[in-house]
Amino acid sequence: xxxxxxxxxxxxxxxxxxLAVAVGVVAGIFLGALPGLSATxxxxxxxxxxxxxxxxxxxxxxxxxxxxxxxxxxxxAILLRIPGTPAAVATTFDGYPxxxxxHANKALRVALVSSAIGGLASGLAxxxxxxxxxxxxxxxxxxxxxxxxxxxxxxxxxxxxGNAVKGLISAGIGIFxxxxxxxxxxxxxxxxxxxxxxxxxxxxxxxxxxxYAMPPVIDTLxxxxxxxxxxxxxxxxxxxxxxxxxxxxxxxxxxxxxxIGIAVGILPxxxxxxxxxxxYNEAKRSARNSExxxxxxxxGVAAAETCNNADTAASMIPALTLGIxxxxxxxxxxxxxxxxxLQPGPNLFREHPDEVFGFMWQFLIASxxxxxxxxxxxxxxxxxxxxxxxxxxxxxxxxxxxxxxYSIHETLFDVFLMFGFGVFGYVLEKLKFPMAPIVLGxxxxxxxxxxxxxxxxxxxxxxxxxxxxxxxxxxxxxIVMLIVLTCFKQRLSSLIGKRLTN
Amino acid sequence: xxxxxKGLMPTAGICIALxxxxxxxxxxxxxxxxxxxxxxxxxxxxxGVLSVVLLAQSCLQGRQCEAGEGHPESLGKVLLGLLCVLIxxxxxxxxxxxxxxxLMIPLMSAAFGYRRWERSLFGSALFxxxxxxxxxxxxxxxxxxxxxx
Numbered sequence: 001x002x003x004x005x006x007x008x009x010x011x012x013x014x015x016x017x018x019l020a021v022a023v024g025v026v027a028g029i030f031l032g033a034l035p036g037l038s039a040t041x042x043x044x045x046x047x048x049x050x051x052x053x054x055x056x057x058x059x060x061x062x063x064x065x066x067x068x069x070x071x072x073x074x075x076x077a078i079l080l081r082i083p084g085t086p087a088a089v090a091t092t093f094d095g096y097p098x099x100x101x102x103h104a105n106k107a108l109r110v111a112l113v114s115s116a117i118g119g120l121a122s123g124l125a126x127x128x129x130x131x132x133x134x135x136x137x138x139x140x141x142x143x144x145x146x147x148x149x150x151x152x153x154x155x156x157x158x159x160x161x162g163n164a165v166k167g168l169i170s171a172g173i174g175i176f177x178x179x180x181x182x183x184x185x186x187x188x189x190x191x192x193x194x195x196x197x198x199x200x201x202x203x204x205x206x207x208x209x210x211x212y213a214m215p216p217v218i219d220t221l222x223x224x225x226x227x228x229x230x231x232x233x234x235x236x237x238x239x240x241x242x243x244x245x246x247x248x249x250x251x252x253x254x255x256x257x258x259x260i261g262i263a264v265g266i267l268p269x270x271x272x273x274x275x276x277x278x279x280y281n282e283a284k285r286s287a288r289n290s291e292x293x294x295x296x297x298x299x300g301v302a303a304a305e306t307c308n309n310a311d312t313a314a315s316m317i318p319a320l321t322l323g324i325x326x327x328x329x330x331x332x333x334x335x336x337x338x339x340x341x342l343q344p345g346p347n348l349f350r351e352h353p354d355e356v357f358g359f360m361w362q363f364l365i366a367s368x369x370x371x372x373x374x375x376x377x378x379x380x381x382x383x384x385x386x387x388x389x390x391x392x393x394x395x396x397x398x399x400x401x402x403x404x405x406y407s408i409h410e411t412l413f414d415v416f417l418m419f420g421f422g423v424f425g426y427v428l429e430k431l432k433f434p435m436a437p438i439v440l441g442x443x444x445x446x447x448x449x450x451x452x453x454x455x456x457x458x459x460x461x462x463x464x465x466x467x468x469x470x471x472x473x474x475x476x477x478x479i480v481m482l483i484v485l486t487c488f489k490q491r492l493s494s495l496i497g498k499r500l501t502n
Numbered sequence: 503x504x505x506x507x508k509g510l511m512p513t514a515g516i517c518i519a520l521x522x523x524x525x526x527x528x529x530x531x532x533x534x535x536x537x538x539x540x541x542x543x544x545x546x547x548x549x550g551v552l553s554v555v556l557l558a559q560s561c562l563q564g565r566q567c568e569a570g571e572g573h574p575e576s577l578g579k580v581l582l583g584l585l586c587v588l589i590x591x592x593x594x595x596x597x598x599x600x601x602x603x604x605l606m607i608p609l610m611s612a613a614f615g616y617r618r619w620e621r622s623l624f625g626s627a628l629f630x631x632x633x634x635x636x637x638x639x640x641x642x643x644x645x646x647x648x649x650x651x
Binding site: 052163165168169175186188190218391394395396399403406410412415416422426427428430431433449452 | 530541545559580587591594611614633646
């Protein structure tokens with residue numbers, strides 16, 4: 001399996017691949033720096049621009065966006081105390097006080113170096129852990145793949161923050177959307193209303209753009225506050241190497257935060273801000289000067305930023321091997337794989353080894369590029385982005401959404417469908433329905449149905465085939481444990497809630 | 503959204519909408535051969551049942567819970583935003599993408615409070631030309647054309 005890793009390297013070092021990663025990193029920093037926008041929005045809006053590219057080049061761009069946006073989120077967190085991404089919330093604790101004291105430049109450099117280190121650690125984890133897991137999943141047949149899909153969808157629906165019933169409803173909506181179009185097994189039309197546009201089903205990109213881009217665009221237009229109230233006009237000007245030397249003492253924090261980020265990234269539904277809080281608290285707990293934390297301690301920025309980049313590639317480990325994304329960004333990344341003909345899951349390593357191993361290299365390269373492309377010039381440049389008027393920005397993103405939805409099949413039907421999903425997504429988001437299960441439902445729903453029906457056809461419609469192998473029994477046991485765990489968690493939180501109200 | 507969340511119990515509303523929609527699709531799906539219909543109809547049934555459960559949860563927890571779902575945006579502004587988006591999409595279909603986008607960016611920015619016309623017109627022209635050069639000229643992928651362009 002590791003031979004394939006080396007085999008894929010020459011393609012990755014081509015100019016087009018390196019350029020795509022670089023463009024992705026820059027675009028990611030830009031999007032991450034804009035409060036309210038995120039890697040999820042960035043990847044979903046920019047995905048259609050990759051249609052003409054080879055899968056490897058497109059994947060490189062996505063890896064770049066993911067890494068860049070995680071660091072980009074630190075820029076408004078430090079300069080304005082507005083986290084660009086949810087994962088940058090903990091960065092504000094010490095980053096903003098540093099900026100207030102005139103050390104914004106140092107805080108941004110700590111964030112940059114820490115983000116690059118977290119990304120490198122995460123990329124290495126992806127390289128080391130995904131191939132062995134991929135080897136195990138190669139033994140899976142249609143029945144096991146069906147159970148893996150069920151487990152993947154349920155884990156995201158149940159473990160994601162909030163009401164589990166809402167998560168399950170979201171997943172159900174996604175699975176239903178995946179069934180629209182011509183049935184792949186018996187070629188019957190399903191819920192197409194006689195429209196030829198729906199025969200091929202609903203494009204996951206149309207859904208992604210609508211669900212993930214429309215709500216922040218509406219919020220950007222409706223809440224036109226800008227970053228002009230920043231107090232951090234002076235960013236300071238310490239030399240890069242001088243600040244790098246002073247950072248070497250953070251190695252323990254970098255190591256601890258990387259391990260926490262990787263562990264949290266692998267767990268479905270746990271990624272993002274959750275990990276950075278754990279990392280920040282652990283670093284603070286073990287610090288000698290813990291009373292200084294929260295008042296402008298650079299190590300606090302290092303703890304948060306290392307962790308939020310360390311969960312990027314790690315969240316792709318279960319996503320690539322089992323089709324279960326650790327975070328919503330990973331769910332969108334799976335959509336990107338799908339539109340380039342790469343079905344995430346057990347067969348990915350068997351059918352597309354060059355692309356999947358190349359993607360792992362690209363994650364590492366993106367982390368190294370982040371260090372160079374996110375340097376002081378870029379940081380100063382992107383900090384200016386914060387001053388863009390919000391209505392102007394919202395209008396520009398809206399036109400990019402139209403371009404994205406139209407580019408898929410060059411039909412306006414998809415544009416109006418995107419609008420429909422956008423309105424639906426806006427309502428669901430305001431009512432705290434999670435979006436990731438919908439996306440995962442669309443990605444894995446068709447796959448789940450296909451493998452279920454193939455299993456039944458192969459066994460002559462004998463349902464016993466579903467629990468006839470050891471891996472199937474293990475997966476069913478994991479699903480039962482997941483449900484029991486969720487019930488326990490919900491019961492516990494309701495008891496705590498009652499106790500607090502009394 | 504404030505009006506929706508405080509007055510009409512939005513979660514209950516969406517539950518009812520989901521129950522009605524899933525039931526309608528189930529009725530529609532009865533015309534599809536059983537082997538193809540079984541899976542989507544089962545999923546719709548589960549969505550319907552879960553919506554009933556959520557509706558019951560929402561009613562039991564009452565308005566205390568609903569108050570937590572309030573949002574600072576005014577419903578009028580949100581509806582205006584959605585209406586502007588819809589008008590823009592219709593304009594794209596009728597006038598063409600480039601003309602509509604050039605007009606939409608300054609007009610929508612002005613509608614939501616940014617009224618520095620010279621800047622927004624310049625930004626809009628620059629952005630539209632960049633898209634034209636990228637898509638029509640460099641990539642050879644035409645964006646929607648209409649009456650004007």
